[in-house]
Amino acid sequence: MAPPTRAGDYPFAPVDRVNAELFTLTYGAIVRQLLTDFEEVEEVNKQLDTMGYNIGVRLIDDFLAKSNITRCSEFKDTAEVIAKVGFKMFLGVSATVSNWSADGSECSLILDDNPLADFVELPDTCQGLFYCNILCGVIRGALEMVSMRTEVKFVKDMLRGDDAFEIRLKLLEQVAEEYPYKDDE
């Protein structure tokens, strides 16, 4: 079969798939283990973010190689691509982009459905845990590799009783890919 040509086609192309429940359960086991190891939810949130970051810096190339995405001209496009193509490709669901700040540097990614949290009920002892915090890290890591420094965090979490999952995405700085030419200075 010819390789998919449009970005959105990829998710429907024949890729290797893994049972969704195995994925969900594996993630659950990781979070449980982190809770056991670190005991404090704040620390677990941080660890999940770091793990996600390490995934993101690798995953970005996979994303670029397989989605046929070219350079985004502005941050708004970037957010759309993450929501519509990125999430679809790796999580199987797409997100909605909304709540743009006036200067266009901050927005929300809203997920109505989140396979990571399918069977999860947070016990009272885990209040304060952002169960899916790994996603924030992935986005942050991926964007950093294409020269965007961002801050990514959950502001709404269905596991905490909110009506959706909302990830706040804030562009801090765009680092231009400049080479240090001016060696005479």
Added chain:
Amino acid sequence: MAATVYNLFVINKSGGLIFYKDYGTHGRLDTNDSLRLASLWHSMHAISSQLSPVGGCTGIELLEADTFDLHCFQSLTGTKIFVTTESGTPGMENMLRLIYELYTDYVLKNPFYEVEMPIRCELWDLNLAQLVRKDGKAGLTGR
């Protein structure tokens, strides 16, 4: 038709050679030469994108010499993959994209590979050899 790729290089975003391999008998380079060529190319590529009269240029994609062609692919993350081939070999653009896919699959997804470090992954070597040696048309037909 025999393989027409002479050498393959991968350089990381800071210009370090992280992978080098020669295929076939022509144009073999020793370690020093491969390092020299890689860093030379990294700089030339950078300079070319600055000198280019065309706006938004991302650097040289193809260099044609008397005895070989050099095809270069740069990902948006700054990793460069380039090959030297027999003059006039077609379909290399596509082949470089496939090599990039192999790189993301067998190098970056290997949890024991350290990002930006020299590549020592057997699966990558194996799949790469298969792709490059398949035949002259490998680049045209895709996977």
